[in-house]
Amino acid sequence: xxxxxxxxxxxxxxxxxxxxxxxxxxxxxxxxxxxxxxxxxxxxxxxxxxxxxxxxxxxxxxxxxxxxxxxxxxxxxxxxxxxxxxxxxxxxxxxxxxxxxxxxxxxxxxxxxxxxxxxxxxxxxxxxxxxxxxxxxxxxxxxxxxxxxxxxxxxxxxxxxxxxxxxxxxxxxxxxxxxxxxxxxxxxxxxxxxxxxxxxxxxxxxxxxxxxxxxxxxxxxxxxxxxxxxxxxxxxxxxxxxxxxxxxxxxxxxxxxxxxxxx
Amino acid sequence: xxxxxxxxxxxxxxxxxxxxxxxxxxxxxxxxxxxxxxxxxxxxxxxxxxxxxxxxxxxxxxxxxxxxxxxxxxxxxxxxxxxxxxxxxxxxxxxxxxxxxxxxxxxxxxxxxxxxxxxxxxxxxxxxxxxxxxxxxxxxxxxxxxxxxxxxxxxxxxxxxxxxxxxxxxxxxxxxxxxxxxxxxxxxxxxxxxxxxxxxxxxxxxxxxxxxxxxxxxxxxxxxxxxxxxxxxxxxxxxxxxxxxxxxxxxxxxxxxxxxxxxxxxxxxxxxxxxxxxxxxxxxxxxxxxxxx
Amino acid sequence: xxxxxxxxxxxxxxxxxxxxxxxxxxxxxxxxxxxxxxxxxxxxxxxxxxxxxxxxxxxxxxxxxxxxxxxxxxxxxxxxxxxxxxxxxxxxxxxxxxxxxxxxxxxxxxxxxxxxxxxxxxxxxxxxxxxxxxxxxxxxxxxxxxxxxxxxxxxxxxxxxxxxxxxxxxxxxxxxxxxxxxxxxxxxxxxxxxxxxxxxxxxxxxxxxxxxxxxxxxxxxxxxxxxxxxxxxxxxxxxxxxxxxxxxxxxxxxxxxxxxxxxxxxxxxxxxxxxxxxxxxxxxxxxxxxxxxxxxxxxxxxxxxxxxxxxxxxxxxxxxxxxxxxxxxxxxxxxxxxxxxxxxxxxx
Numbered sequence: 001x002x003x004x005x006x007x008x009x010x011x012x013x014x015x016x017x018x019x020x021x022x023x024x025x026x027x028x029x030x031x032x033x034x035x036x037x038x039x040x041x042x043x044x045x046x047x048x049x050x051x052x053x054x055x056x057x058x059x060x061x062x063x064x065x066x067x068x069x070x071x072x073x074x075x076x077x078x079x080x081x082x083x084x085x086x087x088x089x090x091x092x093x094x095x096x097x098x099x100x101x102x103x104x105x106x107x108x109x110x111x112x113x114x115x116x117x118x119x120x121x122x123x124x125x126x127x128x129x130x131x132x133x134x135x136x137x138x139x140x141x142x143x144x145x146x147x148x149x150x151x152x153x154x155x156x157x158x159x160x161x162x163x164x165x166x167x168x169x170x171x172x173x174x175x176x177x178x179x180x181x182x183x184x185x186x187x188x189x190x191x192x193x194x195x196x197x198x199x200x201x202x203x204x205x206x207x208x209x210x211x212x213x214x215x216x217x218x219x220x221x222x223x224x225x226x227x228x229x230x231x232x233x234x235x236x237x238x239x240x241x242x243x244x245x246x247x248x249x250x251x252x253x254x255x256x257x258x259x260x261x262x263x
Numbered sequence: 264x265x266x267x268x269x270x271x272x273x274x275x276x277x278x279x280x281x282x283x284x285x286x287x288x289x290x291x292x293x294x295x296x297x298x299x300x301x302x303x304x305x306x307x308x309x310x311x312x313x314x315x316x317x318x319x320x321x322x323x324x325x326x327x328x329x330x331x332x333x334x335x336x337x338x339x340x341x342x343x344x345x346x347x348x349x350x351x352x353x354x355x356x357x358x359x360x361x362x363x364x365x366x367x368x369x370x371x372x373x374x375x376x377x378x379x380x381x382x383x384x385x386x387x388x389x390x391x392x393x394x395x396x397x398x399x400x401x402x403x404x405x406x407x408x409x410x411x412x413x414x415x416x417x418x419x420x421x422x423x424x425x426x427x428x429x430x431x432x433x434x435x436x437x438x439x440x441x442x443x444x445x446x447x448x449x450x451x452x453x454x455x456x457x458x459x460x461x462x463x464x465x466x467x468x469x470x471x472x473x474x475x476x477x478x479x480x481x482x483x484x485x486x487x488x489x490x491x492x493x494x495x496x497x498x499x500x501x502x503x504x505x506x507x508x509x510x511x512x513x514x515x516x517x518x519x520x521x522x523x524x525x526x527x528x529x530x531x532x533x534x535x536x537x538x539x540x541x542x543x544x545x546x547x548x549x550x551x552x553x554x555x556x
Numbered sequence: 557x558x559x560x561x562x563x564x565x566x567x568x569x570x571x572x573x574x575x576x577x578x579x580x581x582x583x584x585x586x587x588x589x590x591x592x593x594x595x596x597x598x599x600x601x602x603x604x605x606x607x608x609x610x611x612x613x614x615x616x617x618x619x620x621x622x623x624x625x626x627x628x629x630x631x632x633x634x635x636x637x638x639x640x641x642x643x644x645x646x647x648x649x650x651x652x653x654x655x656x657x658x659x660x661x662x663x664x665x666x667x668x669x670x671x672x673x674x675x676x677x678x679x680x681x682x683x684x685x686x687x688x689x690x691x692x693x694x695x696x697x698x699x700x701x702x703x704x705x706x707x708x709x710x711x712x713x714x715x716x717x718x719x720x721x722x723x724x725x726x727x728x729x730x731x732x733x734x735x736x737x738x739x740x741x742x743x744x745x746x747x748x749x750x751x752x753x754x755x756x757x758x759x760x761x762x763x764x765x766x767x768x769x770x771x772x773x774x775x776x777x778x779x780x781x782x783x784x785x786x787x788x789x790x791x792x793x794x795x796x797x798x799x800x801x802x803x804x805x806x807x808x809x810x811x812x813x814x815x816x817x818x819x820x821x822x823x824x825x826x827x828x829x830x831x832x833x834x835x836x837x838x839x840x841x842x843x844x845x846x847x848x849x850x851x852x853x854x855x856x857x858x859x860x861x862x863x864x865x866x867x868x869x870x871x872x873x874x875x876x877x878x879x880x881x882x883x884x885x886x887x888x889x890x891x892x893x894x895x896x897x898x899x900x901x902x903x904x
Binding site for chain 3: 058059062065068069072073076122126129214215216218226228229230231232
Binding site: 032089120 | 270271272273274276277278280281282284285286287288289291292295305355356358359361362363365372376377378379380381383384385386387388389390391392393394395396402432435436464468489490492493495496500509510513514517523526527530533534537538541
């Protein structure tokens with residue numbers, strides 16, 4: 001009887017259709033990257049050729065390396081800054097206005113439309129004549145990596161009872177020792193999660209990188225975009241599939257890490 | 264108990280980065296919107312309202328201003344498309360969130376993962392994939408052709424339909440997850456109680472469920488509407504150049520359009536509207552809190 | 557001391573960053589040339605040959621409209637080689653965006669084909685070295701469009717009820733020039749009357765247009781998405797290799813004659829390498845190879861002799877003597893603005 005209202009007619013069907021809808025494009029790209037023929041409509045056989053071509057393509061190589069460098073660096077910097085901010089804000093000793101401003105600053109990159117962030121950053125870099133090549137892209141990425149890393153860390157901090165650090169203090173641990181041996185290990189899953197989220201976001205970013213990147217500093221999504229505009233080839237699908245695979249693996253990794261509870 | 268001293272030190276890198284590399288650009292854009300445009304791109308450091316005027320007026324050959332609704336129309340059609348897409352996201356997303364929330368607890372993790380994965384994969388790739396699906400010799404047309412349902416290929420790509428589809432597709436998970444999260448926290452006994460009082464499913468949905476998952480619903484609407492209204496990729500890749508959304512209009516000013524102050528002005532107005540909207544929603548309820556922080 | 561997972565991860569990250577740094581350094585060391593050209597001019601094989609001969613690495617970026625090129629240069633991006641169209645060179649010169657080519661360029665200039673020799677805007681080839689030329693006409697997909705297309709009026713006036721299948725480039729100056737031809741007016745005629753006629757012609761056509769765009773347009777043609785496409789001759793040749801149903805047409809009212817040149821931006825990081833690149837590309841054999849790749853007509857007389865027969869006899873390569881060709885040139889600033897306004901009105 002209690003099951004009755006839980007099952008709404010048709011919702012199950014909608015859900016399955018919805019899932020199919022969500023995965024159709026992903027499957028399409030991956031499927032067509034294995035088609036040995038060039039045309040989309042004619043399936044000519046399974047082949048890894050296009051993956052080989054994608055690997056050999058120097059534009060894609062360079063873009064992939066740039067993507068990796070930026071993603072790793074931006075994630076590292078962003079996660080550290082986010083961790084510091086989370087500790088500071090949760091610590092409780094800060095004045096309310098400062099806290100509220102910080103929360104607002106933390107949320108803004110997620111709320112301001114991405115295209116606006118993209119062009120304002122580009123205009124700003126132009127105005128101050130910032131010429132760091134890939135560094136320009138890196139700085140722009142750090143800015144949005146911080147909020148993404150912050151959210152899981154914040155959520156995790158909230159689950160750590162204050163009694164933990166107090167217990168450590170009772171055992172004569174100083175600030176740094178309490179942090180290193182108690183807080184940090186407990187926070188670890190949250191930090192990891194945050195880092196992974198920041199990493200994916202940086203890896204997948206398009207519009208901000210597109211507007212901000214100086215010549216030669218393209219990342220993989222931007223390179224794929226300019227190739228897509230010229231016409232979709234199975235080679236592009238191969239490169240895209242690899243990028244998809246990386247993202248999916250990281251999501252799964254993040255999920256499994258997160259399952260560890262505090263106690 | 265951490266001393267405020269060390270707290271502030273920890274906060275400084277964050278404040279520094281955000282102020283210099285996020286707030287400063289926004290302020291520069293604000294400034295640019297009030298400057299004059301260099302004909303070939305860039306700005307001239309002189310005050311001018313031309314950026315904002317362009318929204319409403321066009322400058323005739325003799326220099327006079329005439330009322331011009333071109334851009335207002337773009338704003339209107341962008342917003343309309345965003346509203347429709349958000350609405351469709353609710354129509355599809357709510358049943359999905361409900362279904363997920365009514366699965367046994369052990370299964371829910373599986374559903375979360377399944378819905379979350381597309382959410383985190385590259386938006387550009389997922390958008391261009393629709394070209395593969397919708398075009399004349401794409402997946403849909405080939406399937407229809409092989410099964411003989413239609414005898415001429417359907418023109419699906421480069422239409423407003425394609426853009427809308429792209430938008431709904433891109434942001435659907437943003438609607439599902441907040442609603443799901445709200446439904447999970449809902450007290451299901453209320454539903455049983457309503458059932459005991461012989462309420463129909465429809466009434467239960469309207470009077471019990473809807474108020475309970477309002478924060479999630481609002482969160483979902485915010486998370487879908489904002490990116491949709493400023494979206495660039497969907498219209499750029501799937502629209503065939505025939506329909507400009509606000510995101511494309513802004514990008515164009517910094518690209519071929521070569522009118523930075525105008526682009527800055529649009530950005531300022533769009534951001535302002537979004538911020539005001541969010542403030543109103545935040546005032547009204549806990550909607551915002553469930554989303555960030 | 558046991559190696560904790562966090563320690564392991566830290567080490568992995570460190571190794572990753574170091575490796576990344578090394579890769580980055582390797583990539584970015586040595587002489588480099590930043591080439592910013594039309595998407596159809598990104599001939600990787602030719603560029604690899606240049607890299608082998610000179611040891612200078614080429615990094616290519618592409619654009620598909622002169623407006624985009626102009627905007628990018630104006631925003632301060634630093635490239636070493638660009639390939640502007642003739643009618644944009646005066647604009648670039650005006651804005652001081654170009655630097656002089658090497659003095660030897662004038663010698664190459666002597667060997668250029670007659671009908672594009674000594675361009676008005678730069679007769680001594682001081683700033684721009686003509687690379688390719690061609691016409692802008694119509695590409696027809698004979699499978700979709702069964703009638704014989706011979707006139708611009710058939711492009712602008714499709715029968716009512718026909719599904720939209722037209723493709724229009726989004727290069728404002730090109731479109732305006734051709735629309736002017738189609739209504740029998742001179743290009744850059746800024747009179748109130750002509751402007752209105754141009755706008756009406758384009759707006760009336762809009763419901764029948766499937767795509768406004770220059771990027772990837774010939775891929776769309778080849779894929780059979782477009783029935784009649786306003787097209788640059790060389791691209792039609794390239795598309796035709798993939799889709800034999802395509803046909804290039806010189807409408808009777810006339811076609812635009814355009815020319816693209818190589819130039820060195822004023823803020824180039826490596827102008828010496830750029831000069832080497834130009835000398836390399838203008839070598840007749842290299843130019844012929846480049847021409848075969850891009851489908852465009854080479855400007856150098858000797859290069860013509862190295863072209864394979866099927867290209868030399870292709871319709872895109874041979875302008876029929878009876879075709880009216882209108883050389884594209886830059887319009888005065890106020891007309892350009894008027895054209896921009898019409899274009900914006902169109903793409904609401």
